[in-house]
Amino acid sequence: MLRKLALVAAVVSGTFVLPALPTQAAPTGGCPYPPSRPVLALTVSPTTVVAGHGEVVFGQFSHNNCGIGHAAIAVQRRLIVDGSPSGSWTTIRHVTTSSKGIFVIARSSIHQEELRAVFTKAGAFPTTTSAAIPVSVLEHITAHVSTVAPCRVHISGSTYPAKAHRRVLIQNRGAEGHFHGWSNVWTATTNSHGDYSTTHRLTCNRTYNLSMWIGHDATDRGNRTNTWFGVKPSRHA
Amino acid sequence: MNRHISGIAAAGVAALAATALGGCTASNSHHVVAAPAAKAPVAPAYAPVLDPGSEGVDDATGTATITGGSARPIRLTATKSAPSQIAVDAAGHYTVQLAMHGAGGVFSLAGPAAVGSVSGDKVSVVEPSSGLYVDTATQGSTCTVAYTTVSEARVAGTAACPAEINGKRLNIRVVFSVIPMRAHVTHG
Numbered sequence: 571m572l573r574k575l576a577l578v579a580a581v582v583s584g585t586f587v588l589p590a591l592p593t594q595a596a597p598t599g600g601c602p603y604p605p606s607r608p609v610l611a612l613t614v615s616p617t618t619v620v621a622g623h624g625e626v627v628f629g630q631f632s633h634n635n636c637g638i639g640h641a642a643i644a645v646q647r648r649l650i651v652d653g654s655p656s657g658s659w660t661t662i663r664h665v666t667t668s669s670k671g672i673f674v675i676a677r678s679s680i681h682q683e684e685l686r687a688v689f690t691k692a693g694a695f696p697t698t699t700s701a702a703i704p705v706s707v708l709e710h711i712t713a714h715v716s717t718v719a720p721c722r723v724h725i726s727g728s729t730y731p732a733k734a735h736r737r738v739l740i741q742n743r744g745a746e747g748h749f750h751g752w753s754n755v756w757t758a759t760t761n762s763h764g765d766y767s768t769t770h771r772l773t774c775n776r777t778y779n780l781s782m783w784i785g786h787d788a789t790d791r792g793n794r795t796n797t798w799f800g801v802k803p804s805r806h807a
Numbered sequence: 808m809n810r811h812i813s814g815i816a817a818a819g820v821a822a823l824a825a826t827a828l829g830g831c832t833a834s835n836s837h838h839v840v841a842a843p844a845a846k847a848p849v850a851p852a853y854a855p856v857l858d859p860g861s862e863g864v865d866d867a868t869g870t871a872t873i874t875g876g877s878a879r880p881i882r883l884t885a886t887k888s889a890p891s892q893i894a895v896d897a898a899g900h901y902t903v904q905l906a907m908h909g910a911g912g913v914f915s916l917a918g919p920a921a922v923g924s925v926s927g928d929k930v931s932v933v934e935p936s937s938g939l940y941v942d943t944a945t946q947g948s949t950c951t952v953a954y955t956t957v958s959e960a961r962v963a964g965t966a967a968c969p970a971e972i973n974g975k976r977l978n979i980r981v982v983f984s985v986i987p988m989r990a991h992v993t994h995g
Contacts, residue, residue: 613931613942615915616891616906618855624889625906626913628933630940635971637938670938674913701945706855716993724995746959749863751897783860794859796866798990 596693597641599671600633608633610643612687612700621680621710621790622730628674629687629700630667637671638695643687645675650682650704652788659686680731681789682707708793709733713782721774721803725758725767727795729784732764739783740770746779746799755780772803856904856917856929857894863959866890869985871907871914873932875978876939876970883907883914891985893962901957905983911936914981916966920957928952930966932979941968941979961986 612629619625627645631638645663649656665673687700713727737759741752758768778801786792857864867890873881884907885891891905905916918928930950931942941948954964963984970977
């Protein structure tokens, strides 16, 4: 599963890269009057993402609300560690704006970070930097849930990025449409590869609605799995 | 979380990128758990909308259709590999984070959800081919979001955003609907 995730992350972040052409035409467009500085806008969709899932980063380089085409834009990232920006900005992609001044890239984030776009002075346009957009990245935790007679539940799963020797809470909630908070049922611990596997005896014929939760660390927010509604262990297979 | 990854959504996102750039020259105790999630100190416009530590959060798939920008409606999807989310807290308040992608554009919606009109949700829409770019967080755009259905089983509604492309005023409308991805128990 983790290999698959890593592959997809590579595909999303790598295969579809459409780099700026080696020889850039001078940026064109924009509305010259009234005199003003160009604007470089940046949007990330979504701004809260599960590690390894794809996100779309798009923006527009414009002057007086008119797009500036053929402009070389560098998309940059800076890590967020323990809630604060850490290190320097690194360029992750070079793109060229369309004739309407728009650029779009697909990528995936693994750790909390912020993104910005930078246009470096060319033609008639000065160096312009967008606002920095924080990307909130949730840990990716998976699970497979099965009932095992008599009256036991087996759960196994993995984390991405791999979180070794971390506690996973198996939690219960009310039925769909009746959420009143999470209650801990039991705990598991991930191994050195970030995987976990646990079997636990529960009350026979009682219905559980289970989700697995892993807490945050310095680089990723905590996250939970979807809910397995209607888990009902029984005495017989 | 049954987050099975496929390349389908990635392909859609890639197609969008290509569209945008096309033509360019260049323990056992039972107790209610407090919210333990870490949150980065960010500007309010970018504060995370989901709190999986205390909320019931489920991935969701669905569709959205943008009209009013391009000559034809633009259809977008949220898939298993790039899902949206529906969240509910213990008080019964819902929050959504929708992110729909396709070859023709992107639609995002994040914030509180309740049947009727809701203010303050963040909306962004881009259609590279038409030059449409709406973002309530960075562009000063104003969108009106109205939900017709809000539950753990389905969220649906519309977002209406006035926009301007090359001096021409447009009324952009996005109709969206998502349903949660349900995980299935196996019996051993």
